[in-house]
Amino acid sequence: MNGRIRIVGGGLTGIMAAFEAHRLGWRNIELHERFDALGGVARPKVVNGAEMRDGCVYFGPEGDALVERLKAQGATFETFDNRFGSLSLDGAGKRVFTWDFGGPAVDCASLRIARPAGDSLADRIAAYPSPIAETLAEYCRWHLGADLAAVHGEAAIPLAINRVYPAGAETPALVALKASNEWADELYGVPRGLSGRTANVTASLPAGGFTALFETCRRSLETLGVDIRFESLISPRQVMAEHAAGDTVVWAANPTPLFKPMGLSTPSLVKKSFFTYVFEAQFDGPCPVYVQNFTAKGDCFRAYLYESGGKTLVVAECVREADLRALPGEIRGLLSGFGSLKTGALLHSGAQPRWIYHSRDAIAGLATLREKLTERFGPSFVCGAWEPYGKSAKLAEVDAALAMARNAPAAGLALVG
Numbered sequence: 507m508n509g510r511i512r513i514v515g516g517g518l519t520g521i522m523a524a525f526e527a528h529r530l531g532w533r534n535i536e537l538h539e540r541f542d543a544l545g546g547v548a549r550p551k552v553v554n555g556a557e558m559r560d561g562c563v564y565f566g567p568e569g570d571a572l573v574e575r576l577k578a579q580g581a582t583f584e585t586f587d588n589r590f591g592s593l594s595l596d597g598a599g600k601r602v603f604t605w606d607f608g609g610p611a612v613d614c615a616s617l618r619i620a621r622p623a624g625d626s627l628a629d630r631i632a633a634y635p636s637p638i639a640e641t642l643a644e645y646c647r648w649h650l651g652a653d654l655a656a657v658h659g660e661a662a663i664p665l666a667i668n669r670v671y672p673a674g675a676e677t678p679a680l681v682a683l684k685a686s687n688e689w690a691d692e693l694y695g696v697p698r699g700l701s702g703r704t705a706n707v708t709a710s711l712p713a714g715g716f717t718a719l720f721e722t723c724r725r726s727l728e729t730l731g732v733d734i735r736f737e738s739l740i741s742p743r744q745v746m747a748e749h750a751a752g753d754t755v756v757w758a759a760n761p762t763p764l765f766k767p768m769g770l771s772t773p774s775l776v777k778k779s780f781f782t783y784v785f786e787a788q789f790d791g792p793c794p795v796y797v798q799n800f801t802a803k804g805d806c807f808r809a810y811l812y813e814s815g816g817k818t819l820v821v822a823e824c825v826r827e828a829d830l831r832a833l834p835g836e837i838r839g840l841l842s843g844f845g846s847l848k849t850g851a852l853l854h855s856g857a858q859p860r861w862i863y864h865s866r867d868a869i870a871g872l873a874t875l876r877e878k879l880t881e882r883f884g885p886s887f888v889c890g891a892w893e894p895y896g897k898s899a900k901l902a903e904v905d906a907a908l909a910m911a912r913n914a915p916a917a918g919l920a921l922v923g
């Protein structure tokens with residue numbers, strides 16, 4: 507089978523799909539990216555040689571499958587001590603730092619836990635004892651401002667509430683419960699220092715930053731003979747119209763334009779924008795480091811300190827447009843558990859929707875879309891890592907679908923409707 511493979515979208519999913527397609531034996535590989543560079547949402551703007559990251563983002567430690575695959579293509583990574591923490595309020599409303607734990611700590615002694623009654627975020631929250639459920643509901647209203655019954659439970663991951671530390675409980679009892687009860691293990695967490703667990707101790711970042719990583723990927727793909735087409739915005743109808751028997755398509759871009767041509771209505775999405783502000787910084791604590799804010803107060807839900815272009819920078823990810831007079835003080839307060847911070851000039855600000863596919867309607871809609879595409883096109887249409895959670899599993903699914911497409915008998919695409 508020597509057909510063409512067209513990959514739509516030059517983000518991480520499209521890049522990895524192109525490498526995998528080459529490994530599987532395709533030689534006529536096109537990678538279409540609507541903008542003039544690879545990287546998608548993970549590609550930061552660069553100001554005076556420093557990357558303006560829109561949030562806390564990093565790769566797994568050495569040995570992580572994605573990291574190792576990128577290394578095999580010439581990328582280099584720097585491993586660092588993964589330091590993080592969270593700020594919560596105790597029962598008396600006093601601020602409490604929890605080190606080496608990225609989730610909320612709630613003053614609650616009860617370890618009661620139930621299996622969530624459904625798949626919504628509201629169901630997930632209702633599985634906890636009431637002091638925890640009330641704290642989480644307030645935090646989610648502050649953070650997302652959406653109807654929690656309409657949001658999928660997996661949104662707990664980007665909201666950083668997938669595991670809650672019941673700070674009033676005895677640690678040995680909590681550890682024992684986690685070991686014996688599947689849902690307790692899923693919904694409760696123990697700070698690293700208390701549990702003695704060593705997961706997430708290190709993580710990695712691309713040496714030279716994300717810009718260097720994507721430049722390495724571009725060079726490596728070109729060396730492999732991949733035809734990268736920048737400023738190439740592809741529509742589903744165009745893909746179908748130009749599709750010849752034996753071709754394969756990978757849709758590694760936003761799936762929204764696919765619904766209508768497939769005769770489906772576009773699902774309702776979580777329409778919430780987040781605001782980010784990057785400041786120059788001086789810090790006497792660890793770097794990189796991030797602190798999550800679970801107090802449901804202020805504007806900033808996470809402060810992330812990192813180095814880029816010889817500068818120390820801090821990005822504040824905010825639930826709304828921030829009050830710029832108050833924001834530096836808020837960031838200082840968040841990071842004060844780790845060190846003392848001085849902020850300098852504001853170098854970058856931005857606003858964008860994120861996690862829009864986290865509604866229950868969207869997750870169900872994507873499943874239907876996948877089914878319809880498979881029904882109509884078989885293995886010659888490969889769906890990207892669309893769902894906004896479980897990314898490494900989704901990338902593995904893309905690989906499996908590519909392997910299937912490679913071995914499948916040639917079939918043309920015909921778009922109806």
Ligand SMILES: Cc1cc2nc3c(=O)[nH]c(=O)nc-3n(C[C@H](O)[C@H](O)[C@H](O)COP(=O)(O)OP(=O)(O)OC[C@H]3O[C@@H](n4cnc5c(N)ncnc54)[C@H](O)[C@@H]3O)c2cc1C
Nearest residue numbers: 515516517518519540546547548560563739740759861894
């Ligand atoms: C600030 C920030 C926010 C993040 N938000 C999320 C998130 O919301 N969800 C999530 O899962 N992970 C998120 N991550 C984590 C991770 O970076 C992404 O999951 C991962 O990079 C997504 O890669 P992707 O290739 O699937 O999608 P993207 O990075 O979105 O890549 C898609 C690419 O397709 C291009 N494209 C779109 N339509 C077309 C078209 N019709 N024709 C041609 N090209 C097209 C886009 O320009 C883009 O380059 C985020 C990371 C950061 C730093």
